[in-house]
Amino acid sequence: xxxxxxxxxxxxxxxxxxxxxxxxxxxxxxxxxxxxxxxxxxxxxxxxxxxxxxxxxxxxxxxxxxxxxxxxxxxxxxxxxxxxxxxxxxxxxxxxxxxxxxxxxxxxxxxxxxxxxxxxxxxxxxxxxxxxxxxxxxxxxxxxxxxxxxxxxxxxxxxxxxxxxx
Numbered sequence: 001x002x003x004x005x006x007x008x009x010x011x012x013x014x015x016x017x018x019x020x021x022x023x024x025x026x027x028x029x030x031x032x033x034x035x036x037x038x039x040x041x042x043x044x045x046x047x048x049x050x051x052x053x054x055x056x057x058x059x060x061x062x063x064x065x066x067x068x069x070x071x072x073x074x075x076x077x078x079x080x081x082x083x084x085x086x087x088x089x090x091x092x093x094x095x096x097x098x099x100x101x102x103x104x105x106x107x108x109x110x111x112x113x114x115x116x117x118x119x120x121x122x123x124x125x126x127x128x129x130x131x132x133x134x135x136x137x138x139x140x141x142x143x144x145x146x147x148x149x150x151x152x153x154x155x156x157x158x159x160x161x162x163x164x165x166x
Contacts, residue, residue, distance in 0.1 A: 005113045011131040014148035018133040027134045043072035048145040050106045063087045078120045105132040106142040126154040
């Protein structure tokens, strides 16, 4: 098993907020989210609908739709995803790391921290670290995911020279 991924301070804020609003329930509902309480997180938020298709022949029994992207998350993506299903996006279909993480949270109903290489228009980012937090209207079935994304920059400092070597 790989070592756990370290949460950034931003992701820890999201986890703390999620824990606070869920109280003694397994997970909070979408209606519990209060944007005024998480203003610093809003640019980093991504809300994903969890779609379940039990019909025979469905390509995937579960899918995810981008419901809302915060301004920073949206600006750093390689395309505009609001309203799109992940299954429509070839680079996000299973068995990709992002899909696998979202599906795991939807099935296990507990938060998960994920890290993937950054693929997008800005070359100054090295990776994306995110936390996926389940939401449920009925307290049992995950119907939405509250995700917070942190973009980790590349180290752009010049290489340090070895003492005594010009």
